[in-house]
Amino acid sequence: MTFSIADLFAQQGDDKFTLHEKYLNNQMVRVLKTIGYDRAYKKAIGQYLYDETGNEYLDLLSGFGVFAVGRNHPTIVSALQETLTLELPNLVQMDVSLLSGLLAEALLKTTPDNLDKMFFCNSGTEAVEAAIKFSRYVTKREKIVFCEHAYHGLSMGSLSLNGEELFREGFGSLLPGCSAVPFNDLVSLERALSNKDVAAFVIEPVQGKGVNVPDDIYLPEVEKLCKKYGTLFVADEVQTGLGRTGKFWAIEHWNVQPDMICMAKALSGGFIPVGGVAMTHRIMDAVFNRMDRAVVHGSTFSKNNMAMAAGLATLEVIREEKIVENSALIGNQIITSLNAMSSKYEFLKEARGKGMMIAIEFQTPKSLTLKAAWAMLEAANKGLFCQMITIPLFKQHRILTQVAGHGMNVVKLLPPLNLTPKDRDYTINSFDKVIADTHQVPGSIWDLGKNLAGHALKNKK
Secondary structure, three states, X not given: OOOOHHHHHHHHOOOHHHHHHHHOOHHHHHHHHHHOOOOOEEEEEEOEEEEOOOOEEEEOOHHHHOOOOOEOOHHHHHHHHHHHHOOOOOOOOOOOOXXXXXXXXXXXXXXXXXXXXXXXXXXXXXXXXXXXXXXXXXXXXXEEEEEOOOOOOOOHHHHOOOOOHHHHOOOOOOOOOEEEEOOOOHHHHHHHHOOOOEEEEEEOOOEOOOOXXXXXXXXXXXXXXXXXXXXXXXXXXXXXXXXXXXXXXXXXXXOOOOOEEEEOHHHHOOOOOOEEEEEXXXXXXXXXXXXXXXXXXXXXXXXXXXXXXXXXXXHHHHHHOOHHHHHHHHHHHHHHHHHOOXXXXXXXXXXXXXXXXXXXXXXXXXXXXXXXXXXHHHHHOOOHHHHHHHHHHHHHHOEEOEEOOOOOOEEEEOOOOOOOHHHHHHHHHHHHHHHHHHOOOOOHHHHHHHHHHHHHHHHHO
């Protein structure tokens, strides 16, 4: 008997929505069908997706940022194929692996000089869980401080640092001792740290929900406050790292040295779940301080050969193809060009971000007709206007984007970092056309708006 994945796709490739409705999260299928995103993708190359009829889609989300070097990159595919054929020993319990040592060495060459140890895990949320545990053990303190509107993961520890109530609601008591302060607010942070009882301050250098960029003074002062009060400074770079913001690590924009950097997402090129925490040797040596504590924290699949090989190949692609430099250049050009449109479009407030972590925010217009149309959508569901941007972008221009967060009038872009000038121009021109259409009231795009408002009101009931 021959088992073939290709045969499964050939025989049941059209069954994915039926299977998900029956066995998985049927609400996700309902969402996709309601907004018209129920496409049958058959192929993915680089920054593009292709459906069953060969239509090309520009993916400006890159799988929540994991495909920073594009989908199915041949260098990473080749590394994984080679690893599979070598018959390597893998996950030998009483052993350590070469590939994990090599990946740790390569990653630590990219981090600030104070970080010289690596811990590997399977995901971003596991990286944050490790940072919580290590911070508590090292400082002998329990409290963890995070920022309002933060996103650090969905397992119970990382969920305790999640600033969005939508994700926390209904899951019962979370980790004790966790509290939020406003992002970009040094006075509130010092107040929270001043009792010298906080183990760690965990922060995204640029917040993913809304793409909120701090003032230039903020993170340098955060570093000083953490040192002053004996609190560990943990940078969650799960989304912002590996070139996303136009620097290898987002903290480089502000020249700060955290005690830990959490990483994941783009680290394996999107192929194999992998995460990690870079830290000082003081932290590593404190947690794993005796031979009987050598296994006090770990993750079964964390240093598997496939994940480590994918990580090494991804770092090579980033270096060889100058991915970080391209992210800075193309991302800045997109942001600048979108901001240049704000003078002609009342709905457009601003574009912001760093590199290819981009937010396009919309606002209440001034003219009476547009203001009335905006108010109709806001009354039905706050942030609904952005669906009038993302849905036409998808249906008319075949560009995949998303709303930046619940109740926000912000569209978020997390493109593959290898976008070309052609992709840049197509993105800018498509936004221009869709935003222009929203200013035509009445118009076909506002028929969509009325339908969206109707669905939203129905769901409220």
